[in-house]
Amino acid sequence: MKSRGPWAPPPSDPPAKPKSLPATSKSRRSSNFKPPAQNRKVAGNVALAFMAVLAIAVGSLSGLMLVYSVNLPQIQDLERYRPDTTTELYDVHGRLFGSFALERRVVLDYDGFSPLLRQAVISIEDKNFESHWGVNVFRVMGAVYHDITSKGRAQGASTLTMQLARNLFLSNERTAGRKLQEIFLSLQIEHNFTKQQIFTLYANQIYLGRGTYGFEAGSQYYFSKHAKDLTLPEAALLAGLPKGPNEFSPVVNPDRAFRRRNTVINAMLEDGAITTAQADAARTAPLGLHIEAPPNSLAPWFVEEVRRELERRFGSDRVHEAGLKVETTLDLDLQETANRAVLDGLAAYERRHGWKGRLLNVIAGGIALNAFKHPDWNGPVQQGSYIHGLVTGILPYQVTAKVGNQQVVLTPENWAWTGFKTAPEFLHEGDIVYVHVTGQDGGNLTGVLEQDSGTQGSLLAMDNSTGDVLALVGGRDFDMSQFDRATQSERQTGSSFKPYVYTAAVEEGATPGEMILDAPTSFGSYTPHNYEGNFLGEITLEKAFADSRNIPALKLAQRVGIHKVIDTAHRFGVTSNIPPFLPVALGSVEITLMEHTAAYSVFPNDGIRIAPRLIRRVTSADGIPMTEPVPEVKEVISAKTARTMMVFLKSTIEPGGTGQAASELHHALGGKTGTTSDFTDAWFMGFSPSLTCGVWVGYDSRQSLGDKETGAHAALPIWMDFMKTAIAGKPDEQFPGDLKGSAPAFATHVASAAAGKVGPG
Known part of the structure; x- marks a missing residue:
C-alpha cells in the first residue's frame, strides 16, 4: 500500500474541496502571487530613502575628509623635516660658550634620550604608545563623553603622535575640524614612521618652557646636563612639563612642578616601569635645579660681534635657525680673566674716589619691593660676580639685600671703605646697591659693598701671530648697556x-x-x-x-x-x-680700542699687521665647511723700523717709564700709557711676544675720571691683572729682535700662523 501525504484524500472518496484561506495565507503558498501595486511602491520608497541616507552619510564623510585633508601637508614634508636648531659658538679649545636661536633646541637621535626619560614620557602622556595606530579610540571616546557631560572641551585625548602632528603642522585652536586634521595626519605618520622615529621627532620638538624646545635643550637649561644622563626625579620633572610648560615651571611655580613630577613618578610605578623603592626615593627628592648660565653671558660683547659678522655673511634667518657650528677665536680662560680684571679695576677706581651715594630708590619711584626685578638677575649668581641688589632690610650693623631669588648680607667690614660706621647713615630700604659677591654663609650670600658711579672700561686681547681676538670686554655690565666700547666707541687716545x-x-x-x-x-x-x-x-x-x-x-x-x-x-x-x-x-x-690694539701688534710682529678676526671656521649642521676666514696680512713697516720702535716701547716698562709698574711681571713686555686732557680717557696699550692687549677706562659722558687718573693709574693695573694669566707658562718668550734668525724668516712665520699653518704665538 502506498502511503499518502497528509493532504491526499482516500482513493475511494471524491476529492475534498479545500477550505477557504485568508488572502495572506494564499499569497505565501502561491508562487504566482504578486503584492498589490501600493505595497510595492512603499517598499521601494523605503529602500530608496535608505540608500539616499547612506549616500549622504558616505558623501558627507568623504566631503569632510576632503575638506579637512585638502590643506594637510604631504607626509614627505615630515621626511624632509629639519627643525630650527641652535647655532653654537665654540672657543679655541672646543668649549661651548654662546649660541643664537629663535627656538633653543639641540637635536638628538633616539638613543640620546635616557630610557628613564622615554618611559616617563610614555607613562604620563601616552601609555599605549607602543601598541596604538596613532589614535587611541578609547581615550577619544572618553574625552568626547567628558566634553559632552561637562559642557566643555578641557579633556584631552591626544597621543604622542597626535601631539607631534599638531606641534609640527597645525594650530592649537580647539575645533572639530582641527581635531580631524590631527587624526588624519597621525594616521599618516604612524603608517610611514616607526615608533622610535615618532618618539624622536616628538622629543626634539616639544616645548618645555623658558624658550627651550626638546628634551635635550630642556635638560641642559634646567639641570645643566645631557638628556641621556638624567636621574629618575629629573626625567620625571621634564616629562611633566609638556602638559603646561608655564603652569608647571619649576622656576616660576616650584610647588606645582613638584606635584606634577610626583604624578609622573606614580604613573611610572603603575606601569611597572620602576619599583616602589625607586618611586619612594624619587618622590621625596628635591627638584634639584641647576639652571645654566644665560646664553652668551661669559662673553656677551664678543658674541654680539660674531653675530653681526655671521649675519653679514649668511643672513639673519640662517644664523638663528640653521644650527651652524662656529669655531671662534675666543679663549674662555682669558675671557674670564678679562671680565674679572676689568670689574676689579673699576671697583678699585671707585674706592679711590670715595662713596658718592646718589643711589636710585625703588620705593621713591613708586615701585613695591616685591615687584622690582633688576636686569642683572636674569641668571644665577656666582661667586666673584659684581651685581646690583635691592636693600630690603636695614639694621645699624647689618644690611640685607635681595639679589634675584637670594639674599646677600653685608656687615660693617663690608662697607668700611665708605667711611660710614652704621648702615642707616648712608643706606635706605629700597636702595639699589652694587655688590661684589664673595661667597656663601648658610642660606645667604656674602659680599662687599661696591659702587657703580657710571665708569666704564673695555679690554681687547689678540694673538700677535694670527690676529685671533682671544678676549673682549665691551663695558661694565652687558645687561645694563649693550654698547661695545671695544669696537664701537671712538675715544681720544692721548699719549x-x-x-x-x-x-x-x-x-x-x-x-x-x-x-x-x-x-x-x-x-x-x-x-x-x-x-x-x-x-x-x-x-x-x-x-x-x-x-x-x-x-x-x-x-x-x-x-x-x-x-x-x-x-x-x-x-x-x-x-x-x-x-x-x-x-x-x-x-x-679718536680711535676704537680694536683698531688701536691691532695697530700695536705690528711692533712685536716685526712690522707685519694682521687684521683681527673673531671667527676661525663655520660649518653647517651637517658638518659641511662653509667658511674659514683668513685675515688680511700685510707689511706696514720694515723689520728694522719695528725693532727700533721696540727699544722705545720696552723703555716704558723699565724703571723710570710711565708703565714701570708692569716690570714686576718679570717678562718680555712693551707698551705705552695714554691720558687725555682733563683725565677723560685713560689707556694702556701693551704686548708680550705672543699677545697684544689694550685697555681703556672712562665715562660714556666724557666727564673727568678725576685728578691724576692717568693711564698708568686707571688702566695699567687692569692690563697687568690680565697679563699675569696671559703670560703664565711662557717664561722664555722673547721678541723677534732678541731671537736668532733673520727678520724675513720671522715674517714668514707670522704669515704662516695667520693662515693657520702653524700654532699661535
Missing part, C-alpha cells in the same frame, strides 16, 4: 698715539739715542706743556718716549710733517678721519 709719531720719525732716520731739547716752546699760537709741568732740557728720544714728554713728540711731528704722521697711523690700520693739526701728535684723534 698712546705717540708711537705713530715716533715711527714716522724713525723712518726718517731718528734713533733712540738721538738728543732732543725738552724746553718751553710755541708752534705759532699753540703753546703746549708737559704733563708734569716741568722741562728736562737735553734728553734722548728714548727718555722722552719713556717719560711720555709732550714737547719732544710735537717737535718730531713738526720735523717729519703732520701729514706723514697721519699717513703712518692709517698704514697701521687706523681708519679715523684725522685732521692735519699738530696737536694730533699728542692724541687728540
Whole structure:
C-alpha cells in the first residue's frame, strides 16, 4: 500500500474541496502571487530613502575628509623635516660658550634620550604608545563623553603622535575640524614612521618652557646636563612639563612642578616601569635645579660681534635657525680673566674716589619691593660676580639685600671703605646697591659693598701671530648697556698715539739715542706743556718716549710733517678721519680700542699687521665647511723700523717709564700709557711676544675720571691683572729682535700662523 501525504484524500472518496484561506495565507503558498501595486511602491520608497541616507552619510564623510585633508601637508614634508636648531659658538679649545636661536633646541637621535626619560614620557602622556595606530579610540571616546557631560572641551585625548602632528603642522585652536586634521595626519605618520622615529621627532620638538624646545635643550637649561644622563626625579620633572610648560615651571611655580613630577613618578610605578623603592626615593627628592648660565653671558660683547659678522655673511634667518657650528677665536680662560680684571679695576677706581651715594630708590619711584626685578638677575649668581641688589632690610650693623631669588648680607667690614660706621647713615630700604659677591654663609650670600658711579672700561686681547681676538670686554655690565666700547666707541687716545709719531720719525732716520731739547716752546699760537709741568732740557728720544714728554713728540711731528704722521697711523690700520693739526701728535684723534690694539701688534710682529678676526671656521649642521676666514696680512713697516720702535716701547716698562709698574711681571713686555686732557680717557696699550692687549677706562659722558687718573693709574693695573694669566707658562718668550734668525724668516712665520699653518704665538 502506498502511503499518502497528509493532504491526499482516500482513493475511494471524491476529492475534498479545500477550505477557504485568508488572502495572506494564499499569497505565501502561491508562487504566482504578486503584492498589490501600493505595497510595492512603499517598499521601494523605503529602500530608496535608505540608500539616499547612506549616500549622504558616505558623501558627507568623504566631503569632510576632503575638506579637512585638502590643506594637510604631504607626509614627505615630515621626511624632509629639519627643525630650527641652535647655532653654537665654540672657543679655541672646543668649549661651548654662546649660541643664537629663535627656538633653543639641540637635536638628538633616539638613543640620546635616557630610557628613564622615554618611559616617563610614555607613562604620563601616552601609555599605549607602543601598541596604538596613532589614535587611541578609547581615550577619544572618553574625552568626547567628558566634553559632552561637562559642557566643555578641557579633556584631552591626544597621543604622542597626535601631539607631534599638531606641534609640527597645525594650530592649537580647539575645533572639530582641527581635531580631524590631527587624526588624519597621525594616521599618516604612524603608517610611514616607526615608533622610535615618532618618539624622536616628538622629543626634539616639544616645548618645555623658558624658550627651550626638546628634551635635550630642556635638560641642559634646567639641570645643566645631557638628556641621556638624567636621574629618575629629573626625567620625571621634564616629562611633566609638556602638559603646561608655564603652569608647571619649576622656576616660576616650584610647588606645582613638584606635584606634577610626583604624578609622573606614580604613573611610572603603575606601569611597572620602576619599583616602589625607586618611586619612594624619587618622590621625596628635591627638584634639584641647576639652571645654566644665560646664553652668551661669559662673553656677551664678543658674541654680539660674531653675530653681526655671521649675519653679514649668511643672513639673519640662517644664523638663528640653521644650527651652524662656529669655531671662534675666543679663549674662555682669558675671557674670564678679562671680565674679572676689568670689574676689579673699576671697583678699585671707585674706592679711590670715595662713596658718592646718589643711589636710585625703588620705593621713591613708586615701585613695591616685591615687584622690582633688576636686569642683572636674569641668571644665577656666582661667586666673584659684581651685581646690583635691592636693600630690603636695614639694621645699624647689618644690611640685607635681595639679589634675584637670594639674599646677600653685608656687615660693617663690608662697607668700611665708605667711611660710614652704621648702615642707616648712608643706606635706605629700597636702595639699589652694587655688590661684589664673595661667597656663601648658610642660606645667604656674602659680599662687599661696591659702587657703580657710571665708569666704564673695555679690554681687547689678540694673538700677535694670527690676529685671533682671544678676549673682549665691551663695558661694565652687558645687561645694563649693550654698547661695545671695544669696537664701537671712538675715544681720544692721548699719549698712546705717540708711537705713530715716533715711527714716522724713525723712518726718517731718528734713533733712540738721538738728543732732543725738552724746553718751553710755541708752534705759532699753540703753546703746549708737559704733563708734569716741568722741562728736562737735553734728553734722548728714548727718555722722552719713556717719560711720555709732550714737547719732544710735537717737535718730531713738526720735523717729519703732520701729514706723514697721519699717513703712518692709517698704514697701521687706523681708519679715523684725522685732521692735519699738530696737536694730533699728542692724541687728540679718536680711535676704537680694536683698531688701536691691532695697530700695536705690528711692533712685536716685526712690522707685519694682521687684521683681527673673531671667527676661525663655520660649518653647517651637517658638518659641511662653509667658511674659514683668513685675515688680511700685510707689511706696514720694515723689520728694522719695528725693532727700533721696540727699544722705545720696552723703555716704558723699565724703571723710570710711565708703565714701570708692569716690570714686576718679570717678562718680555712693551707698551705705552695714554691720558687725555682733563683725565677723560685713560689707556694702556701693551704686548708680550705672543699677545697684544689694550685697555681703556672712562665715562660714556666724557666727564673727568678725576685728578691724576692717568693711564698708568686707571688702566695699567687692569692690563697687568690680565697679563699675569696671559703670560703664565711662557717664561722664555722673547721678541723677534732678541731671537736668532733673520727678520724675513720671522715674517714668514707670522704669515704662516695667520693662515693657520702653524700654532699661535
